[in-house]
Amino acid sequence: MNPFIEIITQPDNIAIVIMVILVSFFTVWAFQQAFQNDKLIAVGQPVDGENEGLVDTFKPLVRIELIIALAVMVFLTFWSIVVDAPLEEIANPTLTPNPAKAPWYFLGLQELLVYFDPWLAGVVLPSLIIVGLMAIPYIDINPKGNGYYSFEERKFAIITFSFGFFILWLLLIVIGVFFRGPGWLWYWPWQEWDHARVVFEPTRDFSTVFGIDSRSLPGFILGAIVVNGYLIGGMIAPYKYLKKKMPEFLKEFGMIRYIVTTSLFITMMSIPIKMVLRLVFLIKYIWITPWFNV
Amino acid sequence: MNNPTDIKERVKKNIIWKSIFRRDYRNTVRDRAQAIFGNVFLHLHPVQVREGAVKLRFTWGMGGITFFAFIILVITGVVLMFYYHPSVSQAYSDIKDLEFQVPFGVILRNLHRWGAHFMVIVVMIHMFRVFMTGSYKAPRQFNWGVGVILLVLTFMLSFTGYLTPWDQLGFWAITVGTNMGAATPLLGYQGPFSEFLHITPFNDVRFALLGGSRVADNALLRAYIWHCVAIPLVSVILMFVHFWRVRKDGGISKPHK
Incomplete structure (x- = not known):
């Protein structure tokens, strides 16, 4: 069988295929409605749902709930009849599978292990994702776009969220499921997995690019300057920009919100930055300290 | 007559x-x-309710579908518990029995497995919908936070369920997952700064998760209790809060003039 068909029809991977189909469908639907409403707002028309009245819950809503529940039940029953849940060999602590993959919804985080040490990829970044998600309503002070699909009115919020949701979460999951083979090496879906394959990929540290030993004191200082420079510069640069371009917004936004938002944002952006450094420039660590490496 | x-x-x-x-x-x-x-x-x-709450194009019914998936999982899960012992010596053969001995055991397990994948998928789409309609904005900020916790609990429910068949897939997924706990700063024995708190493999976060220093009988029991009792209990309480607040915050969000 074609390896691509083989990999997407593995019982547990069917869920990922269903996820990709459902997410794509609803993404198109959401943005289609958003652009429709944008057009209405542009010409001063009421958006979808603005002049709606009330209907009785019984029966319109109860009816639709029942129909959806039945449809879901039919769908899951069908899925369960057609595909059997796999059961692998009994657990064997002495036989490590290669690759050993986390559950599919955590594969984005496992993918981050290529770019960050476990304390960052497995603990700090997931915690910040949760904190960051919960912070969204308190840092987004834009009152527009509440209760209807829209894009123009809240471009920054939607682009930032979409980047995190589609690229850093869903795309990394798809990569982890379909494109990672033995040794967590990259395999195209049409390639056979080769357990003997070794990729010699010498990585280096940031300071070694400039001929400085990354474990020496000058290397430590250079790394400290770059990492802290990114963090401090990332905090100051948007401030300068906003102060110049949108001073009223900055005033209304407030210092605490600014610090929280910017910290979360530069943390999020550090992920694609580190990916490029690792994949394009083969840089493993930027800053090596006796306690942790970044 | x-x-x-x-x-x-x-x-x-x-x-x-x-x-x-x-x-x-x-x-x-x-x-x-x-x-x-x-x-x-x-x-x-x-x-x-307002008309928009009945129209599929606004809510996609995703929150309700998530809740319905949860109900299916509770029902199939309770039935599965009748056939299962959370011990290393019996867990795997119990699953084999489901496959070959229990009437409709295969479809029961399939429903639980695919229902769980389905719930994780729809809860993420629900979050996406709420974000795209700006429904986390005032006065619904708090309920968004409750929703984020419920999302994490959904992942945790699925994750703890992974170990229960005691097969290679679950064993190594849990091994990979809990090894992350060992990397926790301060509280994991491989994490930065943990030496200042005298953290060893026998008193760190990973040890607490597994009830030991490796994935064995205690880890299976802990996963089982978290999966069948503790996390569902917390989830149900938070679901009550979530649904209650949907109403108290004015129902399904709607555009204001």
């Missing part, structure tokens, strides 16, 4: 019928309201 309408009338006058349904449904405003607040399951709903 044999006329179906007569039989219907007689059934409706029967004292057992009347004790259950109390009064006839006549499709009046009062009866439509009564149908909602007179029913313990439906009374989470208001008597009237």
Whole structure:
């Protein structure tokens, strides 16, 4: 069988295929409605749902709930009849599978292990994702776009969220499921997995690019300057920009919100930055300290 | 006497019928309201909702579908518990029994497995919908936070369930997952700064998760209790808060003029 068909029809991977189909469908639907409403707002028309009245819950809503529940039940029953849940060999602590993959919804985080040490990829970044998600309503002070699909009115919020949701979460999951083979090496879906394959990929540290030993004191200082420079510069640069371009917004936004938002944002952006450094420039660590490496 | 309408009338006058349904449904405003607040399951709903709440294009029904998936998982999960022992010596053969001995055991397990994948998928789409409609904005900020915790609990429910068949897939997924705990700063034995707190493999976060220093009997029991009792309990409580707040914050969000 074609390896691509083989990999997407593995019982547990069917869920990922269903996820990709459902997410794509609803993404198109959401943005289609958003652009429709944008057009209405542009010409001063009421958006979808603005002049709606009330209907009785019984029966319109109860009816639709029942129909959806039945449809879901039919769908899951069908899925369960057609595909059997796999059961692998009994657990064997002495036989490590290669690759050993986390559950599919955590594969984005496992993918981050290529770019960050476990304390960052497995603990700090997931915690910040949760904190960051919960912070969204308190840092987004834009009152527009509440209760209807829209894009123009809240471009920054939607682009930032979409980047995190589609690229850093869903795309990394798809990569982890379909494109990672033995040794967590990259395999195209049409390639056979080769357990003997070794990729010699010498990585280096940031300071070694400039001929400085990354474990020496000058290397430590250079790394400290770059990492802290990114963090401090990332905090100051948007401030300068906003102060110049949108001073009223900055005033209304407030210092605490600014610090929280910017910290979360530069943390999020550090992920694609580190990916490029690792994949394009083969840089493993930027800053090596006796306690942790970044 | 044999006329179906007569039989219907007689059934409706029967004292057992009347004790259950109390009064006839006549499709009046009062009866439509009564149908909602007179029913313990439906009374989470208001008597009237705005039109948008009934239109699929706004909510996609994703929150409700998530809840329905949870109900399916509770029902199939309870039935699965009748056939399962959370011990290393028995867990795997219990699953084999489900496959080969228990009537409809295969479809029972399939429903639980695919239902779990499905719930994780729809809860993420629900979050995406709420974000895209800006429904986390005032006055619903707090409920968004409750929702984020419920999302994490959904992942945790699925993750703890992974270990229960005690096969290679679950064993190594949990090994990979809990090894992350060892990397926790300060509290994991491989994490930065942990030496300042005298953290070892025998007193760190990973040890607490597994009930030991490796994935074995205690880890299976802990996963099982988290999966079947502790996390569902917390989830149900938070779901009550989540649904309650949807109503108290003014129902499904709508555009303001």
